[in-house]
Structures are given as structure tokens and as C-alpha cells.
Amino acid sequence: MKINFFKYQGAGNDFILIDHTTSPLKNIDNELIEQLCHRRFGIGADGLMFITRHENYDFEMHYFNADGKLGSMCGNGGRCIVAFAKHLGIIDMEANFLAVDGPHYARISASGDWVDLQMIDVDTVTRDADAYVLNTGSPHYVIQQRDLDGFDVFTAGKSIRYNATYNEKGINVNFVEDKGDHLFVRTYERGVEDETYACGTGVTAVAMAMAKHKNQTGHITTDIKVLGGDIKIEFDYDGHKFTNVFLCGPAKLVFEGEVD
Known part of the structure; x- marks a missing residue:
């Protein structure tokens, strides 16, 4: 067929x-x-x-x-x-x-x-040591990482995805570096079991985690660069709940x- x-x-x-x-x-x-x-x-x-x-x-x-x-x-x-x-x-x-x-x-x-x-709206963000954990339609782990360009995302991401906390259901692992005018993000995706060039629910989770980390509120627009190009995230955040969330890109x- x-x-x-x-x-x-x-x-x-x-x-x-x-x-x-x-x-x-x-x-x-x-x-x-x-x-x-x-x-x-x-x-x-x-x-x-x-x-x-x-x-x-x-x-x-x-x-x-x-x-x-x-x-x-x-x-x-x-x-x-x-x-x-x-x-x-x-x-x-x-x-x-x-x-x-x-x-x-x-x-x-x-x-x-x-x-x-x-x-989807998100009202629950938890912590795992220095990382943020939240579900934007898929579960995500977000952690800041210096010198992300040369970082071994595959090895580090796989280790977190399969650790004792997340092994049963797995989790997507996002590493983020704040570049000032944008966030640079690299993601290890469960199901693919490798780094992907972009992850939509992942960059959404990263933008939310970083807004919470910086104590930002109001209408927030975040420019994000991934290996495959540029993505923009927009949402409203009142300090408790993320609403009117949009993932924008090619x-x-x-x-x-x-x-x-």
C-alpha cells in the first residue's frame, strides 16, 4: 500500500x-x-x-x-x-x-x-534543585547553562531524562542561556531520545521559567533562538498563572x- x-x-x-x-x-x-x-x-x-x-x-x-x-x-x-x-x-x-x-x-x-x-494556561511550576519543572502540554525540565554552544546536551539531557525522579514517564530537558536580548535554548526530547533542532512546548516552558526566575509580571514577549532558527513566546503572567500563551514561529x- x-x-x-x-x-x-x-x-x-x-x-x-x-x-x-x-x-x-x-x-x-x-x-x-x-x-x-x-x-x-x-x-x-x-x-x-x-x-x-x-x-x-x-x-x-x-x-x-x-x-x-x-x-x-x-x-x-x-x-x-x-x-x-x-x-x-x-x-x-x-x-x-x-x-x-x-x-x-x-x-x-x-x-x-x-x-x-x-x-494551554499554566499555573503550576515546581523546583528540582536549580531547575524549574512544568507542563506546557508536555512535561519539561528547565535549567540554566553557561557556554551552551559547546555543551554536551545529549549526555546531560539523557542523564536527567532517565534519572530516578523522571525515568518512569520521562521528561524533556531544556538548557537555557540568557543572552540579554534573547534566550538561547537547546533541548533533549523524550520519544526522540536525542537533541532536536527545536521544541515548541520546551521553549514555551523556558520562557515561563525564566519569567518566574526574574520575577517578571504583565504581558511578556520573549525572543528565543534554537538550533533551527528563531521563535517568539508571548503570554500574560500575574505572578501565579500564565495565560494567553502563544508560540509563534515558522x-x-x-x-x-x-x-x-
Whole structure:
């Protein structure tokens, strides 16, 4: 059987997208998803998404990690699937869709390659020694790190992700360096089990953690650089709860094809 697919990337976070709007989603082959995401033996991606119809929303997003397992919310994936929905003609300039962590609203540029995605509100941020821990649709560990350019993110991130505290469910590990006019972020992602070029829920968590760390309140806009480019985070923070959270960045079609 041949499968039509589209490859998208959001700040270097890349995904395989498959249109499943004409039939119900069933009989998911997790081994096939893992194979398709493999960078040597497949198409290559950080994850795979199916877009399906939903009676109460413009569409529904189903996200699978590169290991073939059903994943938690993926922010950059959410932005890419909005661009894909526009490409398919399902939406125009705005979208209301359902993901694993609930409903999401998004705005898309006229060109179709820049998406502002509303993320969930967050009211719980805890500490693990010097790190901040919070859930922005996926669980994240945020810690500051000097000289991040040359830091071994893979080894350090893997050690935290699999330590005794987080091993059972795993956690995404974000290292951040404050550059003054922007934050530089590198992330080790569970499910991918490697460093990725960007992580949408991760940079959202970093922006929130740093706002809390600096005791900032009000409407906050944070410019973030990742290995794959530039992302902007906006939210309101009253010292207790983060609301009106938007993850803003590129979402671009790379290529489309057909695979057996």
C-alpha cells in the first residue's frame, strides 16, 4: 500500500504529516511510524502526525513520537499541522483544533508559513534543585547553562531524562542561556531520545521559567533562538498563572512524496 505524505518543519523540528480526513483513524502501525521517522531507513522526522476530521473543531491532531509511540502535545508540530490544514483547504487564516492536551486556537499568515499557536494556561511550576519543572502540554525540565554552544546536551539531557525522579514517564530537558536580548535554548526530547533542532512546548516552558526566575509580571514577549532558527513566546503572567500563551514561529512545507 502506498502512503502519500508531506514533510514540514518548524524551526528545524521536522514532521511527517498524513491526511486522514476521508476515513477514520484506526489500526495504527507503531513499528511503521518508527520506520518512517528513521533518518537512515525512512523519510526521517522528529515525529509523525495524522490530521483527521472532528465534528466540533476544524480538525484533530494525532501526534506520534519518532519511536512510534503516541506522544503528548507537540508545539512546533501543532504549528506545522495548522499550515498543513491551510494547504489542504480545511482552514483559511484561523484554526480551532483538538490535540491531546485539549483545544487550541491558531492564527496563520497569508503566506501560510508563519503560525501563532495558542498553548494551554499554566499555573503550576515546581523546583528540582536549580531547575524549574512544568507542563506546557508536555512535561519539561528547565535549567540554566553557561557556554551552551559547546555543551554536551545529549549526555546531560539523557542523564536527567532517565534519572530516578523522571525515568518512569520521562521528561524533556531544556538548557537555557540568557543572552540579554534573547534566550538561547537547546533541548533533549523524550520519544526522540536525542537533541532536536527545536521544541515548541520546551521553549514555551523556558520562557515561563525564566519569567518566574526574574520575577517578571504583565504581558511578556520573549525572543528565543534554537538550533533551527528563531521563535517568539508571548503570554500574560500575574505572578501565579500564565495565560494567553502563544508560540509563534515558522512552519514550512519541505517536500511531499509517496512511500510504500
